[in-house]
Amino acid sequence: MNLAQQKRLSFAALMTGPILWWILVLLVPYVIMLMISFYSKQFPFHVPDFQFGNYLKIFDDPQYFQVLLRSLKISVLVSLVTFALAYPLTYYLVFKVRSHRVRMIIYVATIIPLWVSYLLRAYTWKTILGTEGILNSFLMWIGIIDEPISLFLYNQFAMVVTMAYIFTPYMVMPLFASLEKIPRNLIEASKDLGVGRMGTFLRVTLPLSVPGILAGFTFTFCLSFGDFISPQLVGGPYSNMISNVVATQFGIAMNWPLGSALSMIMLFIVVAIITMSDRFERAGRLDLN
Amino acid sequence: MTMKSLSVKTISLAVAAAVALGGAMTAVAPSQASAGELAILTWEGYADSSITQKFEDETGCAISRTYVGSNDEFPAKLAAGGSIYDAVSPSLDTTGILAKMGVVEPIAIDMLPDWEDIYEGFRAHPSVAGAEGWLPPEGTVWAVPYSWGSxxxxxxxxxxxxxxxxxxxxxxxxxxxxxxxxxxxxxxxxxxxxxxxxxxxxxxxxxxxxxxxxxxxxxxxxxxxxxxxxxxxxxxxxxxxxxxxxxxxxxxxxxxxxxxxxxxxxxxxxxxxxGWQDAWQIVKGTPNMDCAKKFVVYMQSPHAQCQMSAVMGYSMANATAAKECLTPEMYESLHQGDWTYIDGLDFWQExxxxxxxxxxxxxxxxxx
Incomplete structure (x- = not known):
C-alpha cells in the first residue's frame, strides 16, 4: 500500500462514522420533516400528499402568525436584556480586573449556572416572582408596597427575566472571547492620539467586539426562539410561544403535517438569522482592513 | 507529526466514532422489556403505591408510571409508536378513539371476575362495549371501567x-x-x-x-x-x-x-x-401482556377500588365494592348510585x- 492510498484509507476510516451520523440524525430527519409538512391531516393520523395547505394555514389563520410575532418579540427582548447585562460585566472583567485569578473566578461564577438543570433554575424564578414570593415579601418588608403585586409572575415579563437569566452565559462567553482578543496596544494608540475614553470605546473596542456581540445575539435569540419550558412554568395565558404550538401539533392536536410546516418556518427563520449574522461579521472584518 | 502517528490517531478516532455510533444505535432500538414489568400511562395518583402495592407483591410485576395532563395525550403518545406503554387509563371520550386507531387490545369479559359488579350503565357504554363499525370481537370489551366523578x-x-x-x-x-x-x-x-x-x-x-x-x-x-x-x-x-x-x-x-x-x-x-368516567385499556401488542391483563383485573377488584377512592376521592365503578367499604356518609358524598346527581352531570362523550x-x-x- 503506498502512502497516498494509506492516506485516503485513513481519511475514509476517519470520516465514515461522522458522515453516516450526520446523514442519519440530521439530514434524514430534516428531509422527513419537510416531506410531512406537505402531507394532509386525517385525524388521528396523516396521509402522504403534496399540497401547500399547511403553509397557507399558518399565514391565513391569525393564531399562528400572532404566536410567531410574539416569539420573535420575546426573543429580541431576551437578547437585548442579556446584552445590556453581559456587555458591561464582560468589559469590566476583561479590562478592569487586574488579577487573572479574580477574573477567572468571576467568569466561572457567571457561567456556572449552565451546570444547573434548566428546570430547577426556572422553578427558582417562580419562588422569587410569585405573589407570595421573595420579591414581593421584600418589597412589603421595606415598605415600598402594602399589597403583593401579581405583575411579576405568569406573564411575558417573567418569561423575559427567566430566559435572560438562563441565557446570559451564552452572551458572556463569546463577548469574553472577543474582548480578550483585542490587542491592548490599539487602545493605547487611540488614547495616545488624544481620543477620549468614550471615543476609544466607540471607535476601537466596540467595533472590534462586534463578532462577539453577533455570536451572543445569535445564541440568545435562537435559544429563546425555540424555548417552550419557560412559557409553561412562568408564562401566563398570553405567553404561548411558537415551540409550544409545535409541541401541541405533535402532541394533543395530532397534526404532524402542520407541526412540520411550523418547524420548517422556524428553521428558515433561524437559518436566516445565522446567515445574516455571518454576513455582518464578514462585512465588519472587511471594514477593519 | 509523522505519517505513522497520524494514521494511528485517525484510525483510533474512527474506531471511537464507530463504537459511539454503534452504541447510539443500540440505544435507539426498542428495548425488550422482560416479563414482570408494567409501564402505565395514567393520571397522577391513579397508580399510587397504596393502590398498587398488593398487585406488585402478588404478581411480581414492577410498575413504572408516566402521567398525562389531559386525555388528548393518550392518542398522541400511543400514535408515536413503539411499545413503550402496556396499559393506559383514558376517559370514555377517548377510549373509543384509541379503539378506532387500533392501538388497544380487546379484553375478554370472562377474564374479569368483577365484571358483573360494575354499574350497568358503565358496562354498556359504547366507549366500553364498542359501537357499529368498531365493535370488539364477541365476548370482549375495549375498556375496563375504573372510576368516575365530576x-x-x-x-x-x-x-x-x-x-x-x-x-x-x-x-x-x-x-x-x-x-x-x-x-x-x-x-x-x-x-x-x-x-x-x-x-x-x-x-x-x-x-x-x-x-x-x-x-x-x-x-x-x-x-x-x-x-x-x-x-x-x-x-x-x-x-x-x-x-x-x-x-x-x-x-x-x-x-x-x-x-x-x-x-x-x-x-x-x-x-x-x-362528568367523567375513566377505564383501563391494554396497549396492542404489548410484550407484557400477562402483567397487563392481571393489572386490569386487579384494578376492578374491591381492594383496588376502595384504595383508589380513599386516595383520590373519586367514585368507584364497582358498585358492590362501594357498598362494602364505604361508610354510609362516604357512600352518599361520593354519590355512588345517586342517579339524580349522575343525571345532572354532562358525562364526556367523544x-x-x-x-x-x-x-x-x-x-x-x-x-x-
Whole structure:
C-alpha cells in the first residue's frame, strides 16, 4: 500500500462514522420533516400528499402568525436584556480586573449556572416572582408596597427575566472571547492620539467586539426562539410561544403535517438569522482592513 | 507529526466514532422489556403505591408510571409508536378513539371476575362495549371501567362574600388575574353551556358555535392567571395565593388543599358540570401482556377500588365494592348510585369532530 492510498484509507476510516451520523440524525430527519409538512391531516393520523395547505394555514389563520410575532418579540427582548447585562460585566472583567485569578473566578461564577438543570433554575424564578414570593415579601418588608403585586409572575415579563437569566452565559462567553482578543496596544494608540475614553470605546473596542456581540445575539435569540419550558412554568395565558404550538401539533392536536410546516418556518427563520449574522461579521472584518 | 502517528490517531478516532455510533444505535432500538414489568400511562395518583402495592407483591410485576395532563395525550403518545406503554387509563371520550386507531387490545369479559359488579350503565357504554363499525370481537370489551366523578368548580371560601354559583365571574374584571382553568379542550363544553343553555349538545358544536365559544374564552383571558396543566400545579397555584377560583377533578385537589389548611369549597355551577368516567385499556401488542391483563383485573377488584377512592376521592365503578367499604356518609358524598346527581352531570362523550374542538382551545391559548 503506498502512502497516498494509506492516506485516503485513513481519511475514509476517519470520516465514515461522522458522515453516516450526520446523514442519519440530521439530514434524514430534516428531509422527513419537510416531506410531512406537505402531507394532509386525517385525524388521528396523516396521509402522504403534496399540497401547500399547511403553509397557507399558518399565514391565513391569525393564531399562528400572532404566536410567531410574539416569539420573535420575546426573543429580541431576551437578547437585548442579556446584552445590556453581559456587555458591561464582560468589559469590566476583561479590562478592569487586574488579577487573572479574580477574573477567572468571576467568569466561572457567571457561567456556572449552565451546570444547573434548566428546570430547577426556572422553578427558582417562580419562588422569587410569585405573589407570595421573595420579591414581593421584600418589597412589603421595606415598605415600598402594602399589597403583593401579581405583575411579576405568569406573564411575558417573567418569561423575559427567566430566559435572560438562563441565557446570559451564552452572551458572556463569546463577548469574553472577543474582548480578550483585542490587542491592548490599539487602545493605547487611540488614547495616545488624544481620543477620549468614550471615543476609544466607540471607535476601537466596540467595533472590534462586534463578532462577539453577533455570536451572543445569535445564541440568545435562537435559544429563546425555540424555548417552550419557560412559557409553561412562568408564562401566563398570553405567553404561548411558537415551540409550544409545535409541541401541541405533535402532541394533543395530532397534526404532524402542520407541526412540520411550523418547524420548517422556524428553521428558515433561524437559518436566516445565522446567515445574516455571518454576513455582518464578514462585512465588519472587511471594514477593519 | 509523522505519517505513522497520524494514521494511528485517525484510525483510533474512527474506531471511537464507530463504537459511539454503534452504541447510539443500540440505544435507539426498542428495548425488550422482560416479563414482570408494567409501564402505565395514567393520571397522577391513579397508580399510587397504596393502590398498587398488593398487585406488585402478588404478581411480581414492577410498575413504572408516566402521567398525562389531559386525555388528548393518550392518542398522541400511543400514535408515536413503539411499545413503550402496556396499559393506559383514558376517559370514555377517548377510549373509543384509541379503539378506532387500533392501538388497544380487546379484553375478554370472562377474564374479569368483577365484571358483573360494575354499574350497568358503565358496562354498556359504547366507549366500553364498542359501537357499529368498531365493535370488539364477541365476548370482549375495549375498556375496563375504573372510576368516575365530576369536573367540579372550586373556590377559596375566605375570598368570596357571596358563594359563586356560576362561571359568569370569568367575565368579571373584578377577578382579573385571579382565576384558573384546566389547560384542556373541555373548557369549550363549560362555556358552550353558558352561552347556549345547559342542555346544548356540547359534543356536536357547529363551526359557528365553536367560534362563539372561542371568542368568549378569549374575552375571559384577562381574568386568567394561568391555565393549569397538572393536578400538582393547580394545588400550588392555590397554596401560593395565586388564584381563588378554578375547575378541578372533583374531590381530588380540594382534598389536598384542605389538608394544607386552605379553605376550599367545591360546587356544581348552575350551568351544569362535566362528568367523567375513566377505564383501563391494554396497549396492542404489548410484550407484557400477562402483567397487563392481571393489572386490569386487579384494578376492578374491591381492594383496588376502595384504595383508589380513599386516595383520590373519586367514585368507584364497582358498585358492590362501594357498598362494602364505604361508610354510609362516604357512600352518599361520593354519590355512588345517586342517579339524580349522575343525571345532572354532562358525562364526556367523544366529540363528533374532536380535532375541531382541540383546535378551538389551541386558538384560545394562542390569542393576544
Amino acid at each position: 369536573i367540579a368548580w372550586m373556590y377559596r371560601s375566605d375570598k368570596f362574600d357571596t358563594p359563586p354559583d356560576s362561571i359568569e365571574i370569568f367575565w368579571d374584571p373584578a377577578y382579573a388575574g385571579k382565576l384558573s382553568i384546566w389547560d384542556d379542550k373541555t373548557n369549550i363544553y363549560a362555556v358552550a353551556r353558558y352561552i347556549f343553555g345547559r342542555d346544548v349538545n356540547v359534543y356536536d358544536l357547529s363551526d359557528d358555535q365553536l367560534a362563539q365559544v372561542r371568542d368568549k374564552l378569549i374575552e375571559a383571558k384577562p381574568q386568567m392567571r394561568k391555565y393549569w396543566a397538572t393536578a400538582g400545579e393547580l394545588v400550588n397555584l392555590y397554596a401560593n395565593g395565586e388564584v381563588i377560583f378554578s375547575n378541578t377533578w372533583g374531590g381530588y385537589q380540594s382534598a389536598l388543599l384542605i389538608e394544607q389548611g386552605i379553605p376550599m369549597v367545591e360546587f356544581i355551577p348552575k350551568e351544569k358540570a362535566d 366529540p363528533i369532530r374532536v380535532d375541531a374542538v382541540i383546535e378551538t382551545w389551541n386558538a384560545v391559548k394562542a390569542a393576544q
